[in-house]
Amino acid sequence: MIVLNKSCSDLLKASRLLKRGKLVAFPTETVYGVACRFDSIKAYRALNKLKRRTPDKPYTLMLGDVNEIKKFAKLNKKTAKFIKKVLPGSVTLILPVKIGLPKYLSKDGYIGIRVPNYKLTLDLLKLSGPLLVPSLNRNGKDPLNDIKLIKKEFGKELDAVINDKIKKDKPSTILLISDKIKVIREGKIPSRKLIEVYNKL
Numbered sequence: 001m002i003v004l005n006k007s008c009s010d011l012l013k014a015s016r017l018l019k020r021g022k023l024v025a026f027p028t029e030t031v032y033g034v035a036c037r038f039d040s041i042k043a044y045r046a047l048n049k050l051k052r053r054t055p056d057k058p059y060t061l062m063l064g065d066v067n068e069i070k071k072f073a074k075l076n077k078k079t080a081k082f083i084k085k086v087l088p089g090s091v092t093l094i095l096p097v098k099i100g101l102p103k104y105l106s107k108d109g110y111i112g113i114r115v116p117n118y119k120l121t122l123d124l125l126k127l128s129g130p131l132l133v134p135s136l137n138r139n140g141k142d143p144l145n146d147i148k149l150i151k152k153e154f155g156k157e158l159d160a161v162i163n164d165k166i167k168k169d170k171p172s173t174i175l176l177i178s179d180k181i182k183v184i185r186e187g188k189i190p191s192r193k194l195i196e197v198y199n200k201l
Helices: 008-019 041-051 066-071 077-086 119-128 147-154 191-199
Strands: 002-004 024-027 032-037 091-096 110-114 160-162 173-177 181-185
Touching: 002 008, 008 024, 008 032, 008 119, 008 160, 024 119, 032 041, 032 119, 066 077, 077 091, 077 191, 147 160, 173 191, 181 191
Parallel strands: 002 160, 024 160, 091 173
Antiparallel strands: 024 032, 091 110, 173 181
């Protein structure tokens, strides 16, 4: 496992590894995440193996730009307005998926999408393109945020990790948006505030 820093040159190295189908861990504004390119079934299977997770649970698609969401999800006018209000930020939106995307990206016709509000992560996403990014942990375990623990637990499975200090925080709030809005998980941003924004549109 290569340990990188947040310099431009190291972010470029990380993006090149991701484009080759490798697994790279990095900090977000909430917890450490582990990523692979979204359009590689081989990379997706490697991510499942590292997470010890069954393939029936899709991963969040992380994007570097709010305007990219329409490439992956079907948006009505209200949802599009809501997205502009709450993203980038610590919110994951589960939205109707667009037809033609790899089946492992979605479940029951929906896809989870997040645009983080953290410069390092956004910079990496702009270099690498869209990524599948769950939290860095084994299935059912707490996410790891300490570089020493990350190296001990995942050193033989991760291809690289970007080392940066991270403040332990709550994960993103998850909302399902179909014909109405539904809270799937409470997180860093109170869901009641997000629902207020949605209902005012």
